[in-house]
Amino acid sequence: MNLDYTTEELAFRDEVRAWIKQAYDPELKKLMSQSKNGYLDKAGQVKWQKKLAARGWAAPGWPVQYGGPDWTPTQRYIFQSETAAAGCPIVSPMGIAMVAYVIMEYGTEAQKQSFLPKILNTDECWCQGYSEPGSGSDLASLQMSAVRDGDHYVLNGSKIWTTHAQWADWIFCLVRTNREAKAQSGISFLLADMRTPGISIRPLPSLDGPIDGEQEVNQLFFENVCVPVENRIGEEGLGWTYAKYLLQFERGTAYGSLLRYLLAKIRHIAREQPAGNGGRLIDDPDFRRRYAELAVRVEAVDAAEMRFFSSVESGAAIGAMSSMFKLVGTELQQALSELAMEALGPDGLPFVQDSFAEVRGREAPVRPIPDHAAAVTPLYFNYRKTSIYAGTNEIQRNLLARHVLSSAGVRG
Amino acid sequence: MNLDYTTEELAFRDEVRAWIKQAYDPELKKLMSQSKNGYLDKAGQVKWQKKLAARGWAAPGWPVQYGGPDWTPTQRYIFQSETAAAGCPIVSPMGIAMVAYVIMEYGTEAQKQSFLPKILNTDECWCQGYSEPGSGSDLASLQMSAVRDGDHYVLNGSKIWTTHAQWADWIFCLVRTNREAKAQSGISFLLADMRTPGISIRPLPSLDGPIDGEQEVNQLFFENVCVPVENRIGEEGLGWTYAKYLLQFERGTAYGSLLRYLLAKIRHIAREQPAGNGGRLIDDPDFRRRYAELAVRVEAVDAAEMRFFSSVESGAAIGAMSSMFKLVGTELQQALSELAMEALGPDGLPFVQDSFAEVRGREAPVRPIPDHAAAVTPLYFNYRKTSIYAGTNEIQRNLLARHVLSSAGVRG
Amino acid sequence: MDFDYSVEQDLLRDTLASYLADHYDFEMRRAAVSTPAGWRPKVWADLAERLNLLGAPFPEEYGGLGGGAIENAIVMEELGKALVVEPYLGTVVIGGGLLRQAGGALAAEWLPRIIAGHAVLAFAAAERQARYSLGDIAATAAPAEGGYRLNGRKTGVAGGPWASQFLVTARSGPGISLLLVDAGARGLTRSDYPTIDGGRASDLSFDDVVVPAARLVGAEGAALPLVERIADEAICALCAEAVGGMRRMLADTVAYASQRKQFGVPLSTFQVLQHRMADMYTALEQSAALTLVATMKLDRPAAERALAASAAKVQIGNAAKFIGQSAVQIHGGMGVTEELSLGHYFRRATAIGAQFGNADFHLRRYADLSLADAA
């Protein structure tokens, strides 16, 4: 039992660090410092992701044959940690970390050749069409219909919470191809070109107050949208199976490094913020206590993640641990963004809508807040989503409880 | 709208204060300072309650005809506040605040004459037989049987969580007189002499570690216990009705003053406790923050209670508010006892079982802890009960939620 | 002890509530805060003229209705329920409150203008280095011919763009003075910006702004106790506003949970959500009561007043956070959008948490006051 990396792993870590230092350039950094949600604008996202692709690191989880870097789990952990610790942008998961795996496993050869290289290189952006207005965490109740008409499906219905749909070239969605079948059967998995007539986008501006065109989520309306049958993944009616297959790739995000990055951000704020009567916030005992409380919780998550990623677990345990990390990880994201905002005190109140204006040379808004305070309060508002998306934390606790109440969960 | 007492009320308050100053004598005070649960030993309890009776203040809620003091609700609130604020012993509720009301409302003239004066003067002590091993918060499932045999009932079964049964002369209990009837009917309300053959007591020592004979709760076993039919309250099979009637008298305890007393106790501990390197705990910023967090919560409960007791509410609202006060009151009791214990630091670890030994002249144990630290950790352990008894706090939240979800609960 | 509202107080509330129901629904509010101005002077005029509301807390000698802090609480709670951005707090509670307490010619001149809706005031007390400390003031008011020469910077002046006058704190000699300064005064520069709650604020810069001696509020160098008191009054008013917002958030959540189905049953049937709503209710009820208690204690001696105000600000700060976050969570995805009014209540509640000292600040103040005798 030991905590140390091997010599090879240390060398890899240094290689990653060196690359980040050069690739994560001042423009990207400046954009990130103004980001309300961890993403850049589309141009920034594409720029960053293409840099990763050029280095061969765009798709850590992919098999080598499709362009993956052939890393060990520890290397993937190191890469994730280093990019998060440096505050790099989130890579949009919809293409590289989601639909690609389904295409690899269940797609036709033509689908693989047509889609995978463009996903790898961010030549095409993807979005995900799962949730619907009537079905939140209860996905099996989805209603959007796809009626077969010759060599097409005709789609009607609505999808919601579609991240960056306005940037997407393609969408992968779950649709109901058979109304007779029970809830989870009768669902198929389709890929649709976002330029297909009949698809319209309604932005759903989130609480962080994005400008038009940079909203994070959207509602989509499908009115008689024709999707060629060859854009179906696998068999008709087995969409739920493919979606479940995909779920395993959603697991295994390590939160620790992102949380440590947020801690560093808070320390930075506290060093800069005055505390009144000549003091600095970083010397304030109440701030220090609150900081330490959260930092210790981060240490605990980090330790549990290191232990988890360094060991081989059974399937049931992986599911439960993934629920657990989602719970504690998102609760800490929220708590840290809250402390960051409160550390700003009155400087947390001014609001800048077009936060990228300065970098992008758009008409600069009044900037009533110092640099270290930029977009901190919006991030707090934005992060409320983290305990809701991908299965609310209530559902994660239900799942975790099932595991705990099973004999496997607890050994006395 | 104003917070001030009237001149009469102020005079009453001063009268209560003056009386407490004289009646709450050094022996009682010393006993209380060593109490692990807010009660004294039997001799102490009886002494205190008889003093109250001699002053005519033993039964604030009773009608004048039975010996009540004829107080306004505000006077009762003042009396409760002053005794709690002075740290006086809890008056055992089983006789004065529970069975007496049932006897007054549903008892025969003979029952009234036989029981009420002795309750008022603490000439006889009572205990309550509701809960059974198989029925915790789910009272309607009780099983103890009472079979009619001429002019007697024959009782068989077991009662549990019986507070101070070993001190009691009488028990009032709910028993099942009809097994055919549905859960809540078929239950009768009986009074039994604790000296009746067939009743045995098994002490259930609580986590505070009482000595033999001073345990707070017990399990009772009834083996062919004969109870005269004339000791039944009201009609056979209507016991549930009488028990529900009684519930309304359990409501309306004000927690604020007890909580303020606990805050004062914590301040006292913090003034006395060293904090290392020459400091005192009361100057420690972490202690001060934790103290203030709880003190503000006490202010909030206290404000809500003052508002509640000074206004007339509907029945539904009274029930909901009583659940609410039970929740926040007991959670704060627990939190305050926790802070008191943690304020002691290492001085919270030594354990004294026979905490009344010194006052009672029994063989004195080693007293490894200073006076202000006596029985603080046991109180923390003892108070774990408060979120369990009288309907667990989970049940209180269920009840409160029902109110909130009804239209009456929330006005937008 | 009496927590009941008088008939007049009930009438005040009902009148305002009824006006807001007609003229201040959420879509009207959304439209107004999206305009460059960010508020509706017409609403302000209505409050003054149609409702005679701006005189609620002022003595009759100034043309007021003879009420006080309780009336402010009633008004603020209703304004909170409707997410009103118009500057009752800055103009009536703080501006008018300071002038009334200072009394004299200034009060006689300006209170009637406030009541009539003609003077809109904003409180320019905060400076960046001070965080929440009221006494940490770098701006200076140096004696000048016929008055004072004002220099320095103020930040986060709520309602700054709408103000006709500012109440400005500045250091004069060893003490703090308070000056009433015209928005158009020469040497005063204003930089306006929106705030997270849909409001507007300003940073102010004073460069040798000349203020006549007649515009000194209270005695020279003796304004700090006045400012500390008005801050406590503002806190009570903000707490009342937050209580109004919390009521709406809880009511919306109960309604949503009762109607929205997941897995075939209403959300309200899930025990963990039931308990969350029970806890939200508890937080709200205690907040409402403590706000009233603190409001009734505003005339008590300074230490007692401050203790109650700080307790209320901590309680309301925590409750608003808990209720807001819980309401968003129970609303799920819709809770994190700008579509529903809920998110806007949540943002306003968040802003209130940071105004006049957040929970951490007031927890410390409470500890220092309540443990003072023990030190």
Place this chain on the structure above:
Amino acid sequence: MDFDYSVEQDLLRDTLASYLADHYDFEMRRAAVSTPAGWRPKVWADLAERLNLLGAPFPEEYGGLGGGAIENAIVMEELGKALVVEPYLGTVVIGGGLLRQAGGALAAEWLPRIIAGHAVLAFAAAERQARYSLGDIAATAAPAEGGYRLNGRKTGVAGGPWASQFLVTARSGPGISLLLVDAGARGLTRSDYPTIDGGRASDLSFDDVVVPAARLVGAEGAALPLVERIADEAICALCAEAVGGMRRMLADTVAYASQRKQFGVPLSTFQVLQHRMADMYTALEQSAALTLVATMKLDRPAAERALAASAAKVQIGNAAKFIGQSAVQIHGGMGVTEELSLGHYFRRATAIGAQFGNADFHLRRYADLSLADAA
């Protein structure tokens, strides 16, 4: 990075677990702690002789098994699961740990005695005025002929009544020295008492106790770094013990909730209790992992070691409180009695919370270490 136990480590755990299953069930434990002695020397002898366990963390040159801190954690977790009161912490982790790190003739003489079960040690470091501060020491060790003259008082010496020797900290000149003192030394008075967790502790009074120079552990006046390090080792061991106790409390709670019915259904069907148990599990898993991480960092530089140990102590303190309180609550009435073993685990968990610094103390220490570069 590797979190797997070796085959030898698994064997160590299994051997101990199997012995405790046979010789240390709850009723045996209850009977033992009720005796005047309060422990079972026979168990201690078994651990030494039958299991050869007391040498687990010591180098082979002393007759040990060549393990280290991980072995201590394994042993302590099993002792925690069985609520063992015998003094592995005081004798092996602390006493043996100090002697091993000081090395030299004392180590060569005493470690074999510890391993054989013949020397039972207790750590006499704490003084009342110090609260949790390791450096706040009033006891003095003045030079005397052939050694030191020890004066002062120590409190809360865990396992004091059972000790054959004490490791005593005392001020000598500007520094702190550490002395190995026989329990029967002239001038040493012991006052024994039970503790809330079923253990025994002592207050010690030293009146001109003469200690030979050969009994000085480490260098004169230089013991503080040694003591600080051993405190972190003790913290990691206590955390491991707490993890063992938490595992039992959670397992008991899951079993109880699955079987106990209320309103006709098992408690485990209530969503709020399900979520509580999920949170208990989360707290436990993180505590177990952080304990391992802190244990593996014991050989890192002092600041890094201390940061990890304090983090673990805070996490485990909070987790043990949460798991203990929740377990009691879910058990209902039975949870607050001495009948079930649960309450005894809860009391032991509570005591661990206060040993070697509670969560408040370590939170401050963590803040000071982690924000040091920023100051």
